[in-house]
Amino acid sequence: MNIGSKKVDVLAADDKYETHYKHIMEQKGFTIAVNSPVVQAAQNVMAVVEQTHQVGESKNNRINALAAANTAWAAMRAAESVGSALSSAQALANGDIKNANVSVSLTYGEQKNVQTQHIQGNTATNSAINAGGNVTITATGADNASDINIVGSDVSGKQGTRFLADDEINFLAAKQTHQERSNNKSSGWNAGVSASYGSDGFAFGVTAGGNDGKGYGNGDETTWRTSHIGDKASDTVMVSGGNTTVKGAQVLGKS
16 A cells, blocks of 8 residues: 655544533522420430331440440430420410420521533544555655654554655654533522520520532543554564654554
8 A cells, every 4th residue: 555645644533522511409498397395205206216226236236235325315305305295285285375385487598509510622533544565655745844644543564564754754642631620609598587485485586597609620631542553563664854753652563
């Protein structure tokens, strides 16, 4: 196979890619909470039941003993809360709201999260000139412009590979890049009112809060697609009138 021209470039195909992703999540809503000794007692009892299931699950006796002690403590607290709940329920039944110790809160809040990601880069897909016989590439007729450039590609002949150039011969690698940019931003606020009535009298309060945060992440990667020149079972010959550069390439030939 013979290839000849004033200048010869065998280049890898430069395949570019790019993606952009954006995700927005928004939450808005009211929260109403009612608290009383009856509610607290129910929560404590459920906690005791859950902890009871965990006793004996570990293979470590010390951990099991600790779990049993925690369960016993929770059971004692639950018993106390049940007593308070009964007193509160009795007070409500008698119309004694003051000793029922009831509290109510109403809160409105908004939360917004925005995530963006941008990815771009390129991949080098090699060009290939392969033959079962000889491969000869010649660049002549343009003086200092008669170069042979093999970039990220493969050239070989089973019976011999030859390069003849009036000026330079360059065997180089093709550059591949990958770049990622991501940004995250979150913000929110809430406001509410609460009221309670019990043995200490009536209490009223206002609550408010907010949050704001942001972050980013950057990633860059560079790789190289190597050129492969010649065949180890045959001669590889390079004749140039200028420089011959092998950088990011593998040259094979029979010595």
